Amino acid sequence: MSTLKDYGSFETAWCPGCGNFSILKAVKQALVQCNLAPHDVLFVSGIGQAAKAPHYLHANVFNGLHGRSLPVATGAKLANPHLTVIAESGDGCNYGEGGNHFLAAIRRNIDITLLVHDNRVYGLTKGQASPTSPEGFVSKAQPDGNPSLPFNPVAVATVMQAGFVARGFAGEMAHLTDLICQAIAHKGFSLVDILQPCVSFNRLNTFSWYQEHCRKLENSYDPTNQRGALDVAMMDENRLPIGVIYRNKRPSFKEKAEGSSSERAFGLQPFNQALFEEVLAHYY
């Protein structure tokens, strides 16, 4: 049995009042709820305010490059299928710099969990529009307002048949904890897009704004129906559904590629000379 204490507590570099704090708490609680020991979990993050999160709990950590947490997580999971691999980063990291990996990870369906702290802004670089910033969002880099439509990660993931697609809110800790638990438990790629207030740079989507606009999905909602899920995922900002939006039972990468991605891959077996001779025999 792991406990919250196992996951420790650290000083952070976040602004007072930031939504990151409750996300961190929810993550820790979820790990305990899933009964995972710190050394069985690997967090992979990118660069940004969100990406610092794994430094603030006890676990294995690979804090890599901006935008590249998913490929590192993918390589790690292939190398060691026993690890619970969680990629955790910001909206800029995952949908901006890392957009291509987001698409590929969904298609590939490797058993990793992606937690996106979605504050709709580039926090660490001081407030430029991110892919999820609202159209018209004004910043020093977008003085005439953000000209692009915001990216809707849950809708795109749903249309691409991602295995598990959820949206959470930093202000709904227990609910969020449960979503993260379910995401970790899901076999295959799972996305939790977490609505996160940024008190320093996002004056539009504040705690109270989210509190007004978020609605939990009803118990009766069926996340296995893709058509219905799309309707929900595409709902406009006035009614931002939170919960498990879509899920399916697509086989994960591992199940499909057993031949090549089995546990044999894991790097600790001794070298097998006989097999190597078999390989060489192709070339006589």
Add this chain to the structure above:
Amino acid sequence: MSTLKDYGSFETAWCPGCGNFSILKAVKQALVQCNLAPHDVLFVSGIGQAAKAPHYLHANVFNGLHGRSLPVATGAKLANPHLTVIAESGDGCNYGEGGNHFLAAIRRNIDITLLVHDNRVYGLTKGQASPTSPEGFVSKAQPDGNPSLPFNPVAVATVMQAGFVARGFAGEMAHLTDLICQAIAHKGFSLVDILQPCVSFNRLNTFSWYQEHCRKLENSYDPTNQRGALDVAMMDENRLPIGVIYRNKRPSFKEKAEGSSSERAFGLQPFNQALFEEVLAHYY
């Protein structure tokens, strides 16, 4: 009045029987139909078999890097809004290496047309699975079959509210020509995903396979209804709808960012010393 002859004819490096030939023809016909003169058109392509296409007609051409046709096209269009800018490349180029630019171009909605020769394979590098290859597609790089779900570009573009989303088939030349014309005419980002047989590396999706599976959308079909469009975009392989799948009237980047992306940007005005002094005045 431009004519087909203005667009010339060239020797190609394609395999006999390749679907690229009819796409090239349709493109030329569309340019004539839109009454565009070669020097008013700029083709931007990436690298691959498809990406060679612009070398085989008379027009301005920038044949850039694998995966990067959209950003080059974006820069070009911003610099010279008078040019008709067409990005043309393969499925690997646009949905693989260039996936992130595909997402951004849709959101940005700059007035460029993207023609994707979608042969569901990496042709030029000899037959590896591409993002649109079917699950289970076998190649030397995927001996156990492609483990990933194929990318559905028209569904993703539709869910992201791209301005103009169409699917064509190289075997339906007149229909395809018309789609390309409409795409060029659309103000904003437009996608034409073109189903293209590759006789050398794709033995599954052959000319006759497509002939059997493609269905033209009925005249009664309403591409302005996003929900309906999604249903159509997501139809399974047994009924591959071709035609204009979705369109809307989102303002294009230029309309929204008039202040910064107006024609003043275009590089031929003399330097305005008075305006420069105005800028310097900020720093006294």
Add this chain to the structure above:
Amino acid sequence: MVKRNSSKTICIGGEAGQGLVTIGQLLCKALVRSGYHIVITQSYQSRIRGGHNDFFIRTSVDPVAAPSKTTDLLIALDQASISEHGHLMNRDGLVVLDAILDPETHHALKVPFKDLAGDGFLNIAALTIAGALLGLNESLIQKLISDTFHKKDKAILEENLLVFEKALKWVREAAPAFEGLPPASPKGPRRLMLNGNEAIALGAIAAGVRSGFFYPMTPATSIMLTFIKHARTMGIVFEQAEDEIAAVNMAIGASFCGAPSLVATSGGGFALMAEGISLAAMTETPLVIAVAQRPGPATGLPTRTEQGDLLFVLHSGHGEFPRAIFAPGDVEECFSLTQKAFEISEKSQGPAFVLTDQFLADSYRAVLPFDRIDTKPLQSVAHAPDTKTPYQRYALTPDGLSPRLYPGMSHHLVIADSDEHTEDGHITEDLSIRKKMVEKRLKKTALLLSERIPPSFTGDSHPHVLFICWGSAKGAVEEAAERLRTPSLRTATLHFSQVWPLAPDDFLPVIQSAGVVVSVEGNATGQFAGILQRETGLRLEKQITRYDGLPLTPSYILSAFEKIDEGH
């Protein structure tokens, strides 16, 4: 051995979010308007609130070009500022701090900020007090406050002025012992207050830039934010790209169509642009990238300074092609060399780089209004109605430069290719053409060399000690050389503001005429010394390096030199 220096240094320290940069900037402006010279060193952490940041202003009546940290006036917004910077205080120094903080053992002025400034005007109170202590003209400060807030709500302006008056009154009464600045005379032309990044953006604008693309990255971001701030006025397009790969490719697309383009980034983002640089070279498209260095590898220290990416910038991109790299030594050079980079990039139809770093990026200085060099219009070959038909984008010419047209501007078709290509721009596998095209591209080195900026030599001829440096190290090294000089010790500095390509004849005689030659670089491996050795065969064995994230300072150099000198 080290001469006493006549400047004064003010340090403002506090947490991110407390407004220390605003105080610093306002005080800088007051100093510049009063006629003083300034050199700013900003040090901040990779976070938005909290932590410890500082803003050092070194100021002097005489020109000053190097940072210094020994502090005369410390404005401490938090207790950490005292523990962090207390030891840097000069003997006659004064600590200004809130009444509730503890000055420890330092000579201090405890200010009742709460009373004076209420809840939102600490910066005005601090500015006023600092200005008064330094002896700046009161009405000048008042005007500065008016200028700064006149665009806001009138009520806000008035509140600010009220705080100014209260603080002024208070500090007059408190009258602590502190020797202000000697008087300066604000005569001569008005001067601008600019940091290196602002100067790069303005240099690009002066050069006729028409487009800019970027993905945010510290410490380069403010180049593009400055650029964007003036884009509407100047009729320039810009776009924040989805990633750095997109940014560089957008710039190439825009430049290809006749809109000269600026890209700004730092090491990690630059790494993603390497393929695009090679593309610019192959397609012969002008491209200017400003690289603001920070300590690597990888994410490294995102908000600190280093000169660690020189070799990477010099060799980035696959295949072989010429390039020009400028490394400004001060804010003026940020302006003039960016302009030059555009000029040479357009002329040579290829990539040029402006290599700066966090120290210079954030370092405000007082500079004379720029003489915009009236570059030939960048687009000189744009219209060529008489170009022979069919137009050949890559026509082979004796100097390797082909006439450049823009697509859509004439009936000519412009065809560019990233593959090896024929003269008309089409993909080819003809290997004899390949050979000619390689030679064509490499010929441009001659142009780059003919337009090069030779290194600047300052100090005594036939020096006993010659320092060699490049880029932002300039001011610190020159001051160190000056301070080292004695009647019997001749010293000099050779500063490279263009680090590639090099013409050894420009500097070999100087180096050979020197006694001890010492290279000084803000990196660990002496990258520029290696380049010099490759180009000249000269071995620069004595090296002063710094790689802890802080800028080179005269004192750092002098104490490192003492160690070298002992060994010798």
Add this chain to the structure above:
Amino acid sequence: MVKRNSSKTICIGGEAGQGLVTIGQLLCKALVRSGYHIVITQSYQSRIRGGHNDFFIRTSVDPVAAPSKTTDLLIALDQASISEHGHLMNRDGLVVLDAILDPETHHALKVPFKDLAGDGFLNIAALTIAGALLGLNESLIQKLISDTFHKKDKAILEENLLVFEKALKWVREAAPAFEGLPPASPKGPRRLMLNGNEAIALGAIAAGVRSGFFYPMTPATSIMLTFIKHARTMGIVFEQAEDEIAAVNMAIGASFCGAPSLVATSGGGFALMAEGISLAAMTETPLVIAVAQRPGPATGLPTRTEQGDLLFVLHSGHGEFPRAIFAPGDVEECFSLTQKAFEISEKSQGPAFVLTDQFLADSYRAVLPFDRIDTKPLQSVAHAPDTKTPYQRYALTPDGLSPRLYPGMSHHLVIADSDEHTEDGHITEDLSIRKKMVEKRLKKTALLLSERIPPSFTGDSHPHVLFICWGSAKGAVEEAAERLRTPSLRTATLHFSQVWPLAPDDFLPVIQSAGVVVSVEGNATGQFAGILQRETGLRLEKQITRYDGLPLTPSYILSAFEKIDEGH
């Protein structure tokens, strides 16, 4: 001056898609099994069908290591082969071609391929005829056909054998004048037939690689296809990534978790990996990248060869960190140096590179079965239950190497960071730690140097002429030196199969003992000569370069040398 060479060269020419590579490979195998040595040069276009490709086999009883193009036997599958290669024919040469083609003025054997081979068996007929003309043992050819097709449909095998017999009978009767190969004896151990890319994949496997990631790119793709072919047998994971950025980051993730990883790419793809390389260095994660060079810049000539990316590979990635670069000179070295690259990458916990090029990538050779160097298991420090708690991934040690654990393998937590970090792997902005960590990383250079492979010297001591070369140029340069040698002209070659880091003591005495020193490189700017000058101060002014997309050959070198020699 040039000595006559005793080898024979066979050229198979035709369009892409006509099966010339199959004929070439089968003929190679027949030659290798018969006991001959071979060197293959493949030349193909960036297209799938059509155009003109060729496959040159140089073969000899004695060891041979360099390509040659003067042809003895030309198997022309199309008319273009005759116009392209006819001029390369030796005086006694023979052109074998289809009866419907025109042999022009050449001594020819017109083959009724249609009659002999029907519609799908041209390759077997061509193989049989070539084998017979060269004097290869008939039953050996027959067995080769059986071995090749036994896995297919039995009917297909029989059809093939029927064609073999028909063709054999026909060629016996035709009996053209052609001098076959002198007999070789297939004694000694059986040899493998491998090209450079296959050898790299096998070298990685021998080293204990456990994962591989890539994005397809000519001429590197076949490294990964070979790797994948054997992945199931060896229990290795692999994945085709969405782009090169993903590939390198996946490799880093896998390696971090204990599965040593191979990445293969070419220049443009490598450019996209630069940031990842810096990440591997900062996080101290082993990473091996094989870079198969092709001519740049940008897309360049995607299917041709060049040695143009050396400086880029040496300096790629922002920030400062050590790396090792191996440059195999032949197929054996592709195997052994890839193994070595893995070993050094694991030991030094950082990036290592195998730098090859299209020529070597596609060049088949006959090689002795490899002695797998029994490397200490790569994962030596994986289990460390006695590691002190808390485990410190970046513990400071005298040699800069910290004990490495894998996440999930013990109760210890493994924390890696791309930011500057403390010993326990957490992000820090403590500048004194920064300094120590820079020094820690740079210390690994000592390990790399202590394990370096010095250049190999072949030829006469105190040579009048010394050639210096690296990588795939080896065979051609060594043969050129040999052919240049006369009783009064001492010649030698210094070949670098590791190009970084360098220890000048290994080779300075040799260079200084030589008369004329000439560097030979497959690029336009003499990149390696520049590195040598940087490291030693020695100026290598005489350079032979090639940059038309074709590999260096002995004749090319000798005729370039004649020009240099005249000038001298």
